[in-house]
Amino acid sequence: MKRAxxxxxxxxxxxxxxxxxxxxxxxxxxxxxxGYGPTDLQDDDNDPxxxxxxxxxxxxxxxxxxxxxxxxxxxxxxKLTEVLEQANKLFKDVRQAREAALDAQLLVVAxxxxxxxxxxxxxxxxxxxxxxxxxxxxxxxxxNRLEDEEDEQNGGTVEGYxxxxxxxxxxxxxxxxxxxAPSFHYMMGSFHAEPPPPKPKIxxxxxxxxxxxxxxxxxxxxxxxxxxxxxxxxxxxxxxxxLKSYYQDDPTTPISYYEFxxxxxxxxxxxxxIFHTSFLIRDGLARLYxxxxxxxxxxxxxxxxxxxxxxxxxxxxxxxxxxxxxxxxIDVFGxxxxxxxPPSSQNE
Amino acid sequence: xxQRKRLSTARQQGTLGTQExxxxxxxxxxxxxxxxxxxxxxxxxxxxxxxxxxxxxxxVKDQKKLPIRRAxxxxxxxxxxxxxxxxxMKRVTRTFDQVFGLKxxxxxxxxxxxxxxxxxxxxxxxxxxxxxxPKMGLLFVILSxxxxxxxxxxxxxxxxxxxxxxxxxxxxHEDFGDVKKLVTDEFVRQRYLEFVRIPHTEPVExxxxxxxxxDVEVSKAKILEFMGQLHEQDPQSWSQQYRExxxxxxxxxxxxxxxx
Numbered sequence: 363m364k365r366a367x368x369x370x371x372x373x374x375x376x377x378x379x380x381x382x383x384x385x386x387x388x389x390x391x392x393x394x395x396x397g398y399g400p401t402d403l404q405d406d407d408n409d410p411x412x413x414x415x416x417x418x419x420x421x422x423x424x425x426x427x428x429x430x431x432x433x434x435x436x437x438x439x440x441k442l443t444e445v446l447e448q449a450n451k452l453f454k455d456v457r458q459a460r461e462a463a464l465d466a467q468l469l470v471v472a473x474x475x476x477x478x479x480x481x482x483x484x485x486x487x488x489x490x491x492x493x494x495x496x497x498x499x500x501x502x503x504x505x506n507r508l509e510d511e512e513d514e515q516n517g518g519t520v521e522g523y524x525x526x527x528x529x530x531x532x533x534x535x536x537x538x539x540x541x542x543a544p545s546f547h548y549m550m551g552s553f554h555a556e557p558p559p560p561k562p563k564i565x566x567x568x569x570x571x572x573x574x575x576x577x578x579x580x581x582x583x584x585x586x587x588x589x590x591x592x593x594x595x596x597x598x599x600x601x602x603x604x605l606k607s608y609y610q611d612d613p614t615t616p617i618s619y620y621e622f623x624x625x626x627x628x629x630x631x632x633x634x635x636i637f638h639t640s641f642l643i644r645d646g647l648a649r650l651y652x653x654x655x656x657x658x659x660x661x662x663x664x665x666x667x668x669x670x671x672x673x674x675x676x677x678x679x680x681x682x683x684x685x686x687x688x689x690x691x692i693d694v695f696g697x698x699x700x701x702x703x704p705p706s707s708q709n710e
Numbered sequence: 711x712x713q714r715k716r717l718s719t720a721r722q723q724g725t726l727g728t729q730e731x732x733x734x735x736x737x738x739x740x741x742x743x744x745x746x747x748x749x750x751x752x753x754x755x756x757x758x759x760x761x762x763x764x765x766x767x768x769x770v771k772d773q774k775k776l777p778i779r780r781a782x783x784x785x786x787x788x789x790x791x792x793x794x795x796x797x798x799m800k801r802v803t804r805t806f807d808q809v810f811g812l813k814x815x816x817x818x819x820x821x822x823x824x825x826x827x828x829x830x831x832x833x834x835x836x837x838x839x840x841x842x843x844p845k846m847g848l849l850f851v852i853l854s855x856x857x858x859x860x861x862x863x864x865x866x867x868x869x870x871x872x873x874x875x876x877x878x879x880x881x882x883h884e885d886f887g888d889v890k891k892l893v894t895d896e897f898v899r900q901r902y903l904e905f906v907r908i909p910h911t912e913p914v915e916x917x918x919x920x921x922x923x924x925d926v927e928v929s930k931a932k933i934l935e936f937m938g939q940l941h942e943q944d945p946q947s948w949s950q951q952y953r954e955x956x957x958x959x960x961x962x963x964x965x966x967x968x969x970x
Binding site for chain 1: 769770772773775826827828829830831832840842843844845846847848849850851854855858859864866867870871874875876885927928929932933936937940941948951
């Protein structure tokens with residue numbers, strides 16, 4: 363930035379054109395005693411400390427205008443003019459663009475305030491003071507001022523409490539200034555809605571009962587399954603035992619299948635015997651064969667015979683029996699006693 | 711052929727879609743001749759019925775004191791009778807005038823927005839049956855300050871004045887609740903006030919003006935009269951405000967542009 367040429371009140375050629383023009387105005391208004399000497403400027407130009415100081419003083423001024431806005435607005439004082447005078451003085455030392463920018467900012471803020479001050483003067487008659495208005499309103503609304511001496515000590519603020527209906531009172535009075543259309547509403551109001559009947563209770567009860575029922579079920583079933591499985595296996599083994607013992611007693615005499623399974627005392631036991639025996643045959647622990655008369659006989663499979671039996675093809679058949687057939691078998695074969703003792707008579 | 715048809719219907723649907731959002735881009739005021747033709751096709755009973763529906767719609771919508779948009783009236787009530795819209799509105803205005811003593815005013819001729827105001831002067835005296843709304847008291851204070859200050863005030867002035875009356879915008883008030891919201895949102899939506907941002911302010915500041923509803927509903931002369939009583943001064947001592955109050959009484963209340 364070129365610094366100003368020497369010469370008291372001469373307008374210095376400034377890089378910032380508008381600033382220069384303003385400077386001229388100010389000089390003229392100030393009566394020309396604001397010229398700067400040629401000697402001290404050279405050093406001040408680049409002294410960072412001074413630059414910072416100037417900028418901070420500008421910021422201070424801007425802040426003071428913004429913070430004390432209301433104060434400055436009052437027509438009773440000249441604070442705004444004082445701020446402008448201070449800014450003028452500061453401006454003499456402005457050299458760089460940054461400071462000039464701050465100066466411009468201050469000018470915007472001050473002009474704004476100036477405009478507002480001017481608008482205050484628009485009332486030719488009495489000016490309107492909102493503070494006085496507020497105080498009169500409080501009295502109107504029925505403010506009960508405290509009659510104590512403390513009231514005077516409080517300074518500006520008026521103590522006391524506003525009655526409950528303070529704003530209603532004011533609204534009533536203000537009504538006359540409004541031409542509000544009355545609001546449409548039903549004369550008797552709306553119907554009284556009842557709360558819905560309590561439904562959730564029923565649902566919860568139902569859930570409770572079903573839960574309990576379910577819990578009982580699984581335990582019962584489990585027991586049944588277990589006993590059923592074990593019973594079958596035990597029976598099958600027991601029958602195998604019978605078969606083997608009978609065979610050992612007399613290996614030469616073949617055991618008739620019918621005589622083996624039929625229980626002349628109980629049809630259901632006979633069926634169970636057939637059922638259990640079929641497992642033996644399935645597992646290859648016993649074999650059924652037809653003799654010369656084409657009657658079936660059963661014999662346990664010996665250890666050695668297992669491989670031999672493997673070569674021959676396995677056959678399947680379905681055995682069925684009815685009570686009539688069962689009775690016929692008993693008569694024909696003269697079965698008096700059962701070969702497979704029922705389990706209840708067994709001593710394990 | 712079918713393709714072209716499909717395109718045209720799509721365009722129709724498109725405009726209908728936008729119609730719901732915008733004010734009423736597709737509703738153009740039908741001409742007098744169009745209205746005549748439309749009337750010929752309808753029975754008087756039908757037109758009366760539609761008029762009654764619009765009247766009811768207005769009455770209910772006015773409860774909250776929010777302005778009523780022409781677009782909503784056409785969409786929800788008038789519907790297929792839109793070609794005789796001006797005739798319906800004419801009859802609606804007459805009904806309000808003669809039956810209810812209310813005035814239908816179009817406060818915004820650009821966006822076509824209506825309000826209802828009372829034709830009759832409020833009767834003063836203790837005989838009022840209707841309960842008072844304290845919000846009106848608050849509104850009255852704000853409108854008075856704005857008027858006495860020349861028609862525009864910065865928001866800080868309003869907040870400071872209210873604080874002196876024990877109404878703090880930062881705190882919840884017993885009668886008004888969230889004061890800031892009431893003043894800057896509700897009153898603005900009802901068109902009692904205008905809350906405009908001042909450019910170049912940091913932090914952002916706003917100014918208050920009178921709203922369009924206040925312009926037709928509130929009497930400046932009466933406010934000045936009350937001022938005089940409060941301050942025990944002659945209302946004429948505020949000469950500028952006095953002039954404004956008494957010059958506009960002839961023009962503002964006369965804006966009953968209910969031909970639309």
